Amino acid sequence: MKSDGSMYKGIDFGQEDKQSHIKIKMFLFNVLFIVTGASPLLVENKKFKEAMQNKFKMVSEGNGDSGNSLDSIFTALLITIQESEGPHEEHVFRSIKQKSAPESLNNTVNLRNIFNFLPEQKRTVLTKGVAGIGKSFTVQKLILDWAEGRENQDMISFSVFLHQLLTESHPVLHELKNSEDLVRARVVVILDGLDESRFELDFKNKQVTSVSEVTSVANLLANLIKGNLLPNAKLWITSRPAAADQIPAEFVNMVTEIRGFSDPQKEEYFRRRFSRDSGLADRIISHIHSSPSLDIMCQIPIFCWISAVLFKEIFEGHEKADIPKTLTEMMGHFLFAQIVRKNRKYYEKTEENKDQLLKTNKDLLLKLGKLAFIHLQKNNLIFYDEDLQDIGLDLKEAIIQSGFCTAVLREEEVFSQNKVFFFVHLTVQEFFAALYVYDCFTNHKTKELSDFLNLKGKNHTLLDLLKLTVEKVLEKKNGHLDFFMRFLLGLMVEDNRRVLKRLLESPDPSQDTEKKILTHLKAIQRTLPPESCISLFQTMVEMRDHKVKDEIEEYLRLPERAKTELTPLHCSALAYMLQVSKNDLELLDLKSFNTTDEGRRRLIPAVRISRKAKLALCKVTEEWVEHLAFGLKFPYLPLRDLDLSNNDLKDSGVKLLCGGLSTHCCRLKILRLSGCLVTGDGCAHLASALESNPSHLEELDLSYNNLGEEGEKKLFKLRDDQQYKLKKINVAHGGNHRMIPGLKKYARELTFDPNTAHNNVTLFEGNRKATWEVQPWHPHDTAMLDQSQQVLCEQGLDGSCYWEIEALQPFRIGLMYKPTGGKGDANDCKLGYNDEFWFLHCSKDGCYVLHDNERISVSSFSSRSSRVGVYLDWPAGTLSFYKASSDSQTRLHTFKTTFNRPVYPAVELQAGSSALLCQLT
The missing domain is CATH 1.10.1900 (c-terminal domain of poly(a) binding protein)
Incomplete structure (x- = not known):
């Protein structure tokens, strides 16, 4: 347990590692003995209960002030059972939204029963939680409830560590002479704050089995966790997620997580x-x-x-x-409130002059900022005496500033009496770091930042320095320094720093730096990952640029959104706003958004809050797949149905996806990979992933691929095995020709049906070409010219098909249900004029699509000779028209419907026009 500090003398851990105990400064252990029958350990039970009540009855939040009872401020947190494989690399606020969904009561643990969920003969519970989530308060609450007789009355609690520490560091236990009492007792060891020890635990180091043996602290920890020491003990470890990865999964029997406030x-x-x-x-x-x-x-x-x-x-x-309207302004107010508080409490002054207060404290605040910045780069959250001395910070003054540099000056009961410090939260540290860097920038103290920014000898403008900082932050993975960047650029806005105006200099207004850096943020987003684009959007909002945010809020209020065009920046804003919404999306269909391929790429993060995601035919890249695979590792991801069909993922993309699919956290039930260039190797990756995670995937669509007989056998074997949930596999329409990239893998050879051709439509080249020719017996029949002069193809389609037509304008190209009458020359059979026709019209006046008498304009072709691509996904109910070339397609429009019978390609011609069904195979 992190201790409030009994001042017992330190322990000699032997010569093997004389300094190892120095670095454990924020790490202490609580050992709870569950005693059955007679034992010397029962003798001091009453004294220990009193000691624990005194220690934990009154607690402090944040700034170290005491006086609140734990019972009065403790809000019970949800503790959930989870897998150990969830991702821990993200900045806390990138992933915290994923943890807000309601949790089944079957998957939760009551604090008082934390060990009751362990099967017999199992010993270790690992409880993870981000910084500030309440891990230590939760441990303290468990101990206090025991000490006051409310829960777990078969426990006796001691703050001890093995026999040497037990007898030398805790006066109450001086009468305990026999170390074997520890071995015989049913011991519960609580290691609270493993992440704060800064130990590199080596689980292959020297084995220790005796509680009396002298060794290094790191080795004692490793042997305790492995079960070499106190093998019959129950072990509860709390840690931030990243540090928990030091412990191999084989030594952990149950992983739980403390969730955030609902x-x-x-x-x-x-x-x-x-x-x-x-x-x-x-x-x-x-x-x-x-x-x-x-x-x-x-x-x-x-x-x-x-x-x-x-x-x-x-x-x-x-x-x-x-x-305060921004987080930057809020943090500035918080800092100032702490200065006022310190001024009143420690100096007994009631100084109300803000300017004077800031001026008086400027030197100390900037030193704290330097401390924050130096260690933020190293990802250090805990500081020691020597760290403060290195930047010239007076220790006594730091104690007084406990409101914003929380001096947890608790002298460790066992390992050291050295004091340690940490900011109340990483975000507060990032704000102080931003204050320091802002001051360096505006006062030309760039030498202090030369290593961080790799500055050369030339002079740099403020804009140059900000651009370099943004570039540096964007190089970091998983959101490290995101809030630092947001605060730094937020401070460029006068309204955000007004409460700190006497602490920070204003930039030269003639340089117009604020406007220029905003322009820069918008310009650099095209080449960045979607999450980085969202981070830059949040930074723009922090700079009070609300234009895009306001436009998206208006967009979300529209009853009909399909016609509203979204820029990539709009899509970044939309992805963020969907992520912070209170409700999950039932369906995220990227094709439903009127945007570019880049815009759809920016929307990928919204998959994390969707129950069903359709990314079919969206030019999904390996970068997208990596993002999706990472998201599948989140235990709170609501996604159950993922459609990646018609993207050229290949086996390499499937392998990346399986990195997420194989984790036990993945709850995906339906996966569609139709037409993704998958072979037998891809099947092997999928089979391996399902062997690791057999309990969730129920349906797998691998149609229109080239799996081979062996690949199919591997999957059918899993389908027929009762331990797997997989029950439905689609491998239809396979073959070598399905390995052609793009839509041409669905190429279908078509021919016109002479029986449906209008009298003025003549067929050539094996019924693949149709031309409009006036027949000699009615050359001037204007009534005939107004009628539908069309021809249908012979083939009815009800699968995934693609074809291209080379046509001379004017023309209409589309699909229809086959009419029951004769040739297509009746007005009620004209393409597009009812709900059984879908077509694209092109002429010198422009292009549009038409269905059920509803016309939508689309972009025109550059010449009269036009090559049109048509893609039908009959099962999915989509029909798309493209501008086609020899090696690419540009989408013009997609119809969405539900087809109820086969549809027939059709062409309608006018005077001088023609249409040729292209050969694609």
């Missing part, structure tokens, strides 16, 4: 906090719900505390208070 829990927190002022609680809750970013951040309890501190200062007694 909306009701947020409200409960603020109503508990402000139980005497319900009006203040209501105002704070209302404001948090009005800001999607803040609402998500407050899923983490420590941000509820930050919000409580800040908005109490802003709202209390000020009905018309100026409420």
Whole structure:
């Protein structure tokens, strides 16, 4: 347990690693002994209960102030059972939205029963949770409930570590002489905060089996986790997700996760906090719900505390208070509130002059910023005395500044009396780092940043420095430094830094830097991953550029959106706004958005909040597949139906996808890979993934591929095995010709049907070419010219088919159900004039598509001779028209419908026009 600090002398761990205990400064253990029968360990039970009550009854939040009882502020957090393979690489706020969905009660653990879920003979529970989520409070609550007689009364609690630590560091246990009492007792060991030890645990190091043996702390930890030490003990480890990866899965029997606050829990927190002022609680809750970013951040309890501190200062007694509109402005107000608090509490001053307060504290704040920036680059969250000394920060002054550099100055009971420091949350550290870098930029102190930005000798403008910073941040993976960039550019806006105006210099207004960097952010997005584009959009909003955000909010209010064209920047904004919405999407169909291929690429992150995702025929690349595979590893992903059909994924893309499909977190039930250039190798990847995760996928569509007999056998074997959920496999329409990239893998040879040709339509070249020719017996029959002069193909289509027609304008090309009458010369059979016809019309006046008398304009061809591609996906109910060339297609329009019988390709001609069915195979 992280200790409030008993000042016992440190322990000598032997010569093997004299310094190993120095680096454990924020890491301590609580050992709970479950005793059955007579034992010397029962003797001091009463004293220990009293000690635990004294230690944990009163706790502090955030800034180290004491005085709140744990029971009064504790809001029960949801603890869920999950797989150990979920991704941990993302910035906390990139993934926290995924954890807000309701969880089945069958998949949750009550705190008091944390060990009851372990099967017999199993010993280790690993509980993960992001920084600030409440892991330590949860451990403290368990111990306090035991100490006060509410739960788990067969436990006796000690803050000890094995026999040497037990007898030398804890006075209560001096009478315990026999180390074998530890071995015989049923021990529960709690390791709270494994991530804060900074140990590189080596699970192949020296084996230790005796509780009396002297070795390094790191080796003791590894042997305890492996079960070499205290093999009969139960072990509970809490850690941030990334550090938990140090522990091999073979040594963990159950993985749980502490989830963030739900909306009701947020409200409960603020109503508990402000139980005497319900009006203040209501105002704070209302404001948090009005800001999607803040609402998500407050899923983490420590941000509820930050919000409580800040908005109490802003709202209390000020009905018309100026409420922060951005996170940058909010953090500035929070910082200033802590300065005021410190000034009143420690110096007993009531100085109300903001300018003077900031001026007085400027040096200290910027030193803290330097500390934050230096260690942010190294991804260090914990600082020691020497780190503060390195930047010239006075230790005593740092203690006083505990509001924003939380000095958890708790002297460890076992390993060291050295103090450690950390900001209340990584996001606060990122804000302080941004303050420091902003000050360096505006005061030309670029030497301090030369290593970070790889600066050369020439002078750099502020715009140059900001561009270099953006470039540097975008090089980072998984959102590291995203908030730092957002805060830094947010500080460029005067309204965001107004509360700190005496702390920070203003940029030269003549340089127009704010406007220029916004332009730069918009210009660089085309080559970036979708998540980075979203990050830049959020940065633009942080700079109070709301134009795109407002346009998307208006777009989401439209009853009919298909006709509204979206730019790629709009799509980044839309993906973000869908992600922060309260509800999951039932269907995300990328083809339904009127945008470019780049725009659809930007929408990929929205797959994570969709139950069904249709990405068919969207030119999906390996980059997209990597993103999808990563998302499949999230245990809270709602996605159950994924359609990637008609994308040239090849076996390499299938292999990437299987990286997500194989994890136990993946709950996908339906996967469609029709027409994806998959061979037997791809089948092997899929079979291997399903062997690793057999319990979820029920339907697999691999039609229109070239799987081969062996590939098909591997999948059918899984289908016929009762341990697999897979029951439906489609491998129809396979063959070598399905390995042609693009739509031509669906090429269908067609011929015109002479029995359907109008009298003025003549067929040539084996009925593949049709021309309009006036017959001599009615050369001037104008009534005939107004009638439908069309011809149908012989083949009725009800699968996936593609064909191309070389035509001279004017023409109409499309599909229809076969009429029951004779030749196509009646007005009621004209292409497109009812709901049984779909066609593309092109003439010198332009092009449009028509169905059921509804006309939609599309882009025109550049010459009278036009090559039209037509793709029919009959099962999916889509019909698409393309401008075709020898090696590419440009989509003109897609009809969506439900076909109920075979449809027939048809052509309608006019004077001087012709149509040739192209040979594609």
